[in-house]
Amino acid sequence: VSGTMDAFSREERAPPFTLEYRVFFKNEKGQYISPFHDIPIYAKKDVFHMVVEVPRWSNAKMEIATKDPLNPIKQDVKKGKLRYVANLFPYKGYIWNYGAIPQTWEDPGHNDGHTGCCGDNDPIDVCEIGSKVCARGEIISVKVLGILAMIDEGETDWKVIAINVDDPDAANYNDINDVKRLKPGYLEATVDWFRRYKVPDGKPENQFAFNAEFKDKDFAIDIIKSTHDHWKALITKKTDGKGISCMNTTVSESPFKCDPDAAKAIVDALPPPCESACTIPTDVDKWFHHQKN
Numbered sequence: 001v002s003g004t005m006d007a008f009s010r011e012e013r014a015p016p017f018t019l020e021y022r023v024f025f026k027n028e029k030g031q032y033i034s035p036f037h038d039i040p041i042y043a044k045k046d047v048f049h050m051v052v053e054v055p056r057w058s059n060a061k062m063e064i065a066t067k068d069p070l071n072p073i074k075q076d077v078k079k080g081k082l083r084y085v086a087n088l089f090p091y092k093g094y095i096w097n098y099g100a101i102p103q104t105w106e107d108p109g110h111n112d113g114h115t116g117c118c119g120d121n122d123p124i125d126v127c128e129i130g131s132k133v134c135a136r137g138e139i140i141s142v143k144v145l146g147i148l149a150m151i152d153e154g155e156t157d158w159k160v161i162a163i164n165v166d167d168p169d170a171a172n173y174n175d176i177n178d179v180k181r182l183k184p185g186y187l188e189a190t191v192d193w194f195r196r197y198k199v200p201d202g203k204p205e206n207q208f209a210f211n212a213e214f215k216d217k218d219f220a221i222d223i224i225k226s227t228h229d230h231w232k233a234l235i236t237k238k239t240d241g242k243g244i245s246c247m248n249t250t251v252s253e254s255p256f257k258c259d260p261d262a263a264k265a266i267v268d269a270l271p272p273p274c275e276s277a278c279t280i281p282t283d284v285d286k287w288f289h290h291q292k293n
Helices: 175-184 187-198 217-235 260-268
Strands: 009-013 022-026 043-046 045-054 062-064 073-075 096-101 125-127 139-153 156-166
Touching: 045 062, 045 125, 062 096, 073 096, 125 139, 139 187, 139 217, 156 187, 156 217
Parallel strands: 125 156
Antiparallel strands: 009 022, 022 073, 043 045, 045 096, 045 139, 062 073, 096 125, 139 156
């Protein structure tokens, strides 16, 4: 599975940490694609592709822009300001490589039987626990190990736990119990992080289904498959995605498929890549200390 990345390349537009910044994706032919719709969910049997949105230890909340044509990665904006996640003592930024599995969608019109809440309207989230810090926009192949059912402001927001198949220790990880055994404290830290990461922004703590217990690999894969089915309904117009951009260049059965020239025109209309990087605001380095309940 090594070398998956070779099939895809990235193209940045505008300086990072600005409102205009975007990362677009191309296939091996150099044609623009959507990382949401055009990268296959499976790298091979039982191995999933992951689009890395946020490298470990970083703070800028980068995400696949589901509503923009071709779904580039951009930085999340809240109330007109670029969004950064806080450093919750003792952590620094995100504590895993964070991203999403392509060709999945948590349907906001679907009430999840496990959580009693509807989906968050995004591809399913992944926390990759390997030792390498990945790059923003990297496409990696991951082994799924388990899943956490977070409820974020009343929406179901599953968090898949996975490991890069190229990690030197990947062979030792086959289910969620291997994470408990080989990385003691990491899963507890993961729940703690997700529970509290919005508190510095004045939000309440997040809640979890299943008493914040991680479900195993088989359960996780079933959830991922159901979000893949929801995506299929979205991309074939069986479900109305409201504001979601379903433009793609490879999904043969999709009415939203367009030719590579139309995709290129979208990117060509944007400002060129730019050398002058913007600086990250200094308060991103603040460290937050809370009483834990």
